[in-house]
Amino acid sequence: MEHELMKEYLDELVLRYNRRDFIVADPIRIPHAFESRTDIEIAGFLIATISWGNRAAILKSGAKMMDLMGNSPYDFVMNSSSKQQQKLDDFVHRTFNGLDFRQFILSLRRLYQTNDSLENFFITDDERLQTCISTFRAAFFAEATALRSFKHVSDPLKNSAAKRINMYLRWMVRKDAAAVDFGIWDRVKMQQLSCPLDVHSGGIARELGLLKRKQNDAQALLELDTQLRLFDASDPVKYDYALFGLGVNKKALAGI
Template identity: 60%
Template sequence: MQKSELKDFLEEKVVLYNNSDFIADDPIQIPHLYTLKEDIEIAGFLSATIAWGNRKMIIQNAHKMMELMGNSPYDFVVNHKDYQLEKAETFVHRTFNGLDFVTFIKSLQNIYLNHNGLENIFSQNTENLQQGISDFKKIFFEIKHPARTQKHISDPLKGSAAKRINMYLRWMVRKDNAGVDFGIWNKITPANLSCPLDVHSGNVARKLGILTRKQNDAKALLELDTALRNMDKNDPVKYDFALFGLGAIEKF
């Protein structure tokens, strides 16, 4: 497939999947339950954090997270009392357990009360978001926390593709009229976003010849990002819809 043909092919798939129909079977439906910016940010962050494994189970458990916070995530994060965290301790999604959930709630409280919110932290390094993710992890775990919980936030500087946080950043930053991504963060340009590289997008990218590295790691992400930016320098991660849809839905 020629370069121009490949771009046209992926553009068609972006249109096919980047629309409101996509929401019903994707974890992004959770933040779409809310209208307050901070609710969207927190619901999105927590949903993205557990976005590995079966999609139906991810969505089911993300709904449970919201219920455990009284379906008012920002108010709960900022104003909860310690005794209200007892129910959160019952939460389990694969290796993410109640202890992790409580730690995340407390860390988010610290971020909103002492760091002016999630957008402010991620906006400290808008040119290099992978460095920004690593910096975010340091701030996230500046509070007292169990060592085990650190594994639930990836660090690109330690070789991770950081799929879930890159997906979260796509949700918050990308701006279009398709109704899927929110585009509520204005300090970061979509041009600097990275593709959420997972087994589906990685396998499809290799079959299409835009990714050669076998591991889905930080080096593979850089290679894929470079290829996608060559196709659209202003909005490279729109192609995530195409790569994911081809892999997860079409079994390309």
């Protein structure tokens, strides 16, 4: 498909899927329950971390996460005692367990003790945020004792597409009239964001001819980012909605 026709098609899909009713069945629903910046940041980060697999299961686990923290994520991170944190021990979502949950709480506490926002770790003049993700990961786990937890934050500099944290960054940075994404970080630019690349969005991108590389890794992400920036350099990751929408409704491909 020619460039202009492809852009028109993708833009139409963005309008179709980037809507408030998208929130209801998506993991982003969990942080949308909060109003304060820090609660949204923490809830969003935790939910993005467990966002793989069935969306209904993610939402169920996400709601349990918030309940275990008394539906006050920032207060729990900063003020919970070791005894209070023990109630996290039985939490399980796929390979993310109670030990990981407790490690994440402690790591978040340490970062918030010296930072008013996680945004501080992603402020850069780089065209993309992948190096910042690696730096954030190193800071997050700098004093971690639960080594098994490292696998839950991917490192783009080790050739990972880092789908979940790129999705989290989309949530925090993107801002538009639809208000699905929060847009509460204003020192990181939308044009620096990368598409959350996984088996579903990658598959659709290949069907559309936007991606040739077969593996869903950092190199494939760069290839996809480059293509999406040709359609909208100021907000390339809005096309995540198009790829996602086609992924959940493949019949739409018949209309190409």
